[in-house]
Amino acid sequence: MKYLIYTILLFISILSCKAQSPIVDIDAPRSSTIDGAYFKDINNEFNKFTGTWFFTEGSTSITFEIKKVEMIFNGTDYEDKLVGEYKYVSNGLIVVNTLANIYNQNSAQNNINGRRLIENDQSIICNDCSPNERRVELTFYDRDRLYLSPSIILRYLFNETNPEKMTATLYLKSSSLLPYEGAPTSPRVPYGTYLMEKQ
Numbered sequence: 001m002k003y004l005i006y007t008i009l010l011f012i013s014i015l016s017c018k019a020q021s022p023i024v025d026i027d028a029p030r031s032s033t034i035d036g037a038y039f040k041d042i043n044n045e046f047n048k049f050t051g052t053w054f055f056t057e058g059s060t061s062i063t064f065e066i067k068k069v070e071m072i073f074n075g076t077d078y079e080d081k082l083v084g085e086y087k088y089v090s091n092g093l094i095v096v097n098t099l100a101n102i103y104n105q106n107s108a109q110n111n112i113n114g115r116r117l118i119e120n121d122q123s124i125i126c127n128d129c130s131p132n133e134r135r136v137e138l139t140f141y142d143r144d145r146l147y148l149s150p151s152i153i154l155r156y157l158f159n160e161t162n163p164e165k166m167t168a169t170l171y172l173k174s175s176s177l178l179p180y181e182g183a184p185t186s187p188r189v190p191y192g193t194y195l196m197e198k199q
Contacts, residue, residue: 026080027117038071041080045117048156049082049136053166053196062194063087064112064168065102066154072107082138084112088189096142096188112152114138124153124169133158140170142187149173150187164198 023038026045033039041047046068055062066084083104087097098111107113116137120129123137133155140152151173157165170191178185 021078026115030077033077035076036078038078039080039115041068041070041115045134046080046082046115046136048164049154049166052199053168054199055168055194055196059090059092061087061089062168062189062196063099064196065099066112067102069107079115081107081113081115082136083107083110084138085110086112086189096144098143111141111143112138113141118153123151123173124171126155129155140187140189142189145184145187147179147183148176148185148187150191166196166198167193168196169193 021036021038022034023040023042024033025043026039026041028037028039050066050068053064053066064084064086066082068080069083070080071078072081083102085098085100085102087099088095101110104110114137117134118137119134120126120131126133126135129135135153135155137151137153140150142148142150149172150170153167153169153171155167155169157167170187170189170193172186172191176185
């Protein structure tokens with residue numbers, strides 16, 4: 001009986017803690033929210049980016065697997081975010097393949113990771129974006145070259161259907177200190193913009 005009462009009290013305590021977390025939109029300023037807030041993708045802006053995306057040109061191909069995870073605790077707050085993995089093939093040879101990691105229990109371990117929605121004039125300027133169009137900027141990790149700090153900007157192309165398309169722009173977000181002379185200055189997936197189709 002004592003165990004049952006303890007279990008019920010613990011359950012109620014957990015529910016009341018979650019109920020006290022204020023829910024704010026995914027792009028609400030962190031400075032105007034309290035610790036423990038839930039940055040939620042209220043308008044489902046991330047949904048259009050989820051799935052398997054493919055780019056091919058000759059014997060080169062890139063595959064992204066992207067999923068949305070919800071209410072992940074980041075140490076201070078809760079957040080919805082996009083996570084993903086990738087595969088890069090060059091001249092018919094697999095250079096890197098992290099796709100098997102897509103279902104990591106710890107989303108912080110995914111090689112594509114983030115939640116930052118950006119306007120047309122942020123990061124890489126988008127001159128042909130519509131006035132209210134928003135893209136998403138994510139961190140891109142190459143575990144063999146962690147000294148680099150690349151990011152990836154995903155832009156969903158609303159006028160492209162059957163198949164759906166997006167552009168993925170991989171670029172160096174900020175300069176990096178190379179660990180040794182002659183160290184590679186780009187991730188194994190080359191910097192550039194790729195037109196990707198949803199599979």
